[in-house]
Amino acid sequence: MISPSLFVTELLNGLTLGVLYLLIAAGLSVIFGMTDIINFAHGALYMLGAYLGLSVIGVTGSFWLALLIAPILVGVVGAVMERLTLHHIYDRDPLYHIILTFGAMLMITEGVKYVWGPQPQQFSTPAILAGTATMEMSMLSISYPIYKLFLIAAGVGVALLVWGLFKFTDFGLIVRAGAQNPGTVRLLGIDVSNYFTLVFALGAALAGAAGVLAAPFLSVSPSMGDSILIVAFITVVVGGLGSFRGSVVAAILIGLVESLGNLLVPELTGFSVYLLMIAVLLVRPQGLLGEYKVRQASTKVSFDEVIPPVRVTSKTGLAAIAVLMLVPLGIGIVWSSYYVGLLSLIFVWALLALSLDIVMGYMGLLSFGHAAFWGVGAYVTVLTTVHYTDLFPVALLLAAVTCGVIAWGIGALSIRLTGVYFAMITLAFAELFHQIGVTWSEVTGGANGLIMPIPQMFGINLGDTVVFYYLTLAILVGTYALSVRILDSPFGRVVKAIRESERRTASLGYDTNKFKRRAFALSGTIGGIAGSLFAGYQWFVSPETLHWVVSGDAVIAMMLGGMGTLFGPMIGAAVFIGISEGLSAYIPGWRFLLGLFLVLIVMFAPRGIASLPRVISKSTGDARSRLFGDSDEIDIADYEQTAAKEGENE
Amino acid sequence: MTILETENLTKKYGNLVAVDDVELSVSAGEIRSIIGPNGAGKSTLFDLITGMQPPTDGRIRFDGTDITGMASHKIAQRGMSRSFQITDVFGGLTALENVQVAAQVDDSRRSSMLRDADGLSEVHGKAMDVLADIGLDDRPHQRASDFAYGDRRKLEIGLAVANDPKLLLLDEPTAGMGSEDTNSTMQMVQRLAADRDFTVLLIEHDLEIVMNVSDRITVLQDGGVIAEGPPEAIQDDETVQEAYLGGVFS
Incomplete structure (x- = not known):
């Protein structure tokens, strides 16, 4: 029996959480409303706010000054971030914006670790708000921290302030008009682009304020922004993208579901929020109060140039395979077996990046949840070999099928929602699996993970570095060849047509959702194979494999290499693993560089490494065409040679 | 009727x-x-x-x-097929691929993953006929977005007629x-x-x-x-x- 006092306490806890979510989601929603950008750096800005607050208190000793100054500083950081990067690429597809803000998130997180250190820090409650308030009534006897009551009041105050700002001021009017139609506002003589910066600063400042407010009752750590970002995404999805009222309702609802849910159904602790999201997606995909109307053009990915995948049977493809097949022969002579093992790891990551490219580069759907396939693939493999059979191929197959089915299911739930929605929802689903990996310890081993027997089949030891190398190489080449085939098939044509214009494809008579689900299932299957091989690589699995960092890394690898090319992401995976293995030992903040790299790629080379040969040959093209005449022919030949070289460098 | x-x-x-x-x-x-x-x-x-x-x-x-x-x-x-007031063709695909996507919609192999899309000979023939009808059969392998405006308008109609x-x-x-x-x-x-x-x-x-x-x-x-x-x-x-x-x- 739950006592009324406990119930009311949990109700208040729910409200506290809800207000916090509201502050985060409000900033996200404000930025999205004006710019159509989902800011993946929002959680990092929130975390930065908490740390800046800590420092302001350290200098001035005043919580109130911190609450004033830290959000302003975060706002400035937001403005600078917008001015330097997003400001110049608003005309691009929003998926690039998402990836860019993801890079910014890495940079902010690493920057904070560098300045304040990676350990969690204490943020003391201001004296005036310390202690508890007690209330005694006939049936109720509650004592509740004053600070949390203050947080609820402050949150409501900030929300009202934002609402008033948009409703009653000229600034609000211009921003609302600009969100509807920037062109018209510009014609009225107002420089809208400055307002984009201001709105971004405002959203960032809101995140910063939330950070300072949350700091006294949550611990301050560099990862504090991660979980809250995901809840904020869920809030926005549940409330309806672009609806401020929706965000308010959803934030409070989620806060209550979380606290009361834990009280009433403790078995679902950690899952209730995800279940709420799934329920809303099933019943009202546009969100509780939202009308789903992301601008038509905003869900369209188009490339300036088509870079066809290098065929396995082409000279370049065969040469690359031949070189890679010879690599193990050099063990002990040219290099040690460590590098052969590293190459296997690269092949496994190449598979993951390839699987992501199929949905992102060819269908225009950005998945931020490929960690789910990577991790589930790994877990299924380990569990199968531990409990059922020591035949590794059986485990691999099972992992592939399981992930295909899971991807199909996620697709069935969320694929109706394109673009920005899809990125958020896949992230949330992956986090759900991460949660399962951590909590369901009887099966998954919890945070400790599971050890797997050395992979083998029919007496062949697949754990041997060289054998495993050839196994992964064979699977990679096979999967790549199959993917090239599939994207050239009637199915692949339709998938590409959907990327170019979903509306048009539907009007020709295609059930585009069906094609999208299938392509996502295909991608999930390949992701599962990659995860399975990863388990085979390290003979071990832990919830790390399900962490969103994996999804982010896969996106980085894909972008680095060049999306929409199939071979590009594989090169990207090689570079990515090379950087992480090479730099992580020497530079503690190497992820900062990774973030910077990602931002620069989005800004200046959106097609990544795969496009570099063309970019270079374009700039030297004049001289060449004078020498050889037909420049087009030479470009392609030159490009294939360079690709071959890159293959060798792997 | x-x-x-x-x-x-x-x-x-x-x-x-x-x-x-x-x-x-x-x-x-x-x-x-x-x-x-x-x-x-x-x-x-x-x-x-x-x-x-x-x-x-x-x-x-x-x-x-x-x-x-x-x-x-x-x-x-x-x-029932339609064209759009604002040209909506598949810019990244070639003229032929554009029309093929439309022409393969009635084919039983339209969602096959393993066949070569260019190997469906009836679809290919149908698509080439459409390109001939709209006067773009001289440049089947040019990307749609590289066509001049008037030609893209023709392709817009071509897409709409290619699914019969x-x-x-x-x-x-x-x-x-x-x-x-x-x-x-x-x-x-x-x-x-x-x-x-x-x-x-x-x-x-x-x-x-x-x-x-x-x-x-x-x-x-x-x-x-x-x-x-x-x-x-x-x-x-x-x-x-x-x-x-x-x-x-x-």
Whole structure:
């Protein structure tokens, strides 16, 4: 029996959480409303706010000054971030914006670790708000921290302030008009682009304020922004993208579901929020109060140039395979077996990046949840070999099928929602699996993970570095060849047509959702194979494999290499693993560089490494065409040679 | 035989009635034009018929079936095709690939993952025929986005005819074209309709063209039908002249 006092306490806890979510989601929603950008750096800005607050208190000793100054500083950081990067690429597809803000998130997180250190820090409650308030009534006897009551009041105050700002001021009017139609506002003589910066600063400042407010009752750590970002995404999805009222309702609802849910159904602790999201997606995909109307053009990915995948049977493809097949022969002579093992790891990551490219580069759907396939693939493999059979191929197959089915299911739930929605929802689903990996310890081993027997089949030891190398190489080449085939098939044509214009494809008579689900299932299957091989690589699995960092890394690898090319992401995976293995030992903040790299790629080379040969040959093209005449022919030949070289460098 | 029929077709956005109680009956084989001033509800009417928006009220029958509320791709599968006012072709695909995507929709292997898309010989042949019909067969492997505007407009129509429609809805096919291109495009539409034996529902602003190509004309104003008949009758209709033509023909 739950006592009324406990119930009311949990109700208040729910409200506290809800207000916090509201502050985060409000900033996200404000930025999205004006710019159509989902800011993946929002959680990092929130975390930065908490740390800046800590420092302001350290200098001035005043919580109130911190609450004033830290959000302003975060706002400035937001403005600078917008001015330097997003400001110049608003005309691009929003998926690039998402990836860019993801890079910014890495940079902010690493920057904070560098300045304040990676350990969690204490943020003391201001004296005036310390202690508890007690209330005694006939049936109720509650004592509740004053600070949390203050947080609820402050949150409501900030929300009202934002609402008033948009409703009653000229600034609000211009921003609302600009969100509807920037062109018209510009014609009225107002420089809208400055307002984009201001709105971004405002959203960032809101995140910063939330950070300072949350700091006294949550611990301050560099990862504090991660979980809250995901809840904020869920809030926005549940409330309806672009609806401020929706965000308010959803934030409070989620806060209550979380606290009361834990009280009433403790078995679902950690899952209730995800279940709420799934329920809303099933019943009202546009969100509780939202009308789903992301601008038509905003869900369209188009490339300036088509870079066809290098065929396995082409000279370049065969040469690359031949070189890679010879690599193990050099063990002990040219290099040690460590590098052969590293190459296997690269092949496994190449598979993951390839699987992501199929949905992102060819269908225009950005998945931020490929960690789910990577991790589930790994877990299924380990569990199968531990409990059922020591035949590794059986485990691999099972992992592939399981992930295909899971991807199909996620697709069935969320694929109706394109673009920005899809990125958020896949992230949330992956986090759900991460949660399962951590909590369901009887099966998954919890945070400790599971050890797997050395992979083998029919007496062949697949754990041997060289054998495993050839196994992964064979699977990679096979999967790549199959993917090239599939994207050239009637199915692949339709998938590409959907990327170019979903509306048009539907009007020709295609059930585009069906094609999208299938392509996502295909991608999930390949992701599962990659995860399975990863388990085979390290003979071990832990919830790390399900962490969103994996999804982010896969996106980085894909972008680095060049999306929409199939071979590009594989090169990207090689570079990515090379950087992480090479730099992580020497530079503690190497992820900062990774973030910077990602931002620069989005800004200046959106097609990544795969496009570099063309970019270079374009700039030297004049001289060449004078020498050889037909420049087009030479470009392609030159490009294939360079690709071959890159293959060798792997 | 009636191929398309609407009954009390109505679409409201809040208080605005965009399409108001429209009763339309189109016979198989005719070229029917829908004209009316800007904001008369022409494009919305197209969206309702093709299932891209659900009507607030009323029914739509196409080729003997009630298609009200059906998903747009299902309606398309039944033989209704449309072109868009703002060119919407697959810019990253070649002209041939564009038309192939449309032409393979009826093929049983349309969602096969393992075949070569270019290896479906009937689809390929059909697509090349369409390219020949729209005059782009000399550049089948050029990317759609690299074509000049007029050629992309032709490809827009090519896409819409390549899936063998019974009824083709053309939303201002000559939008933004000069008079020469306009004439040749309309001749092309007439020729395609005759050769490929489909019915045409046409939204067009150029009245001279409308008068030349249409079998019958429906005039919309404020979402409702104010007149319908053969071109001569519409030309002489006083309501139409007053309400819409503003004395152009008088």
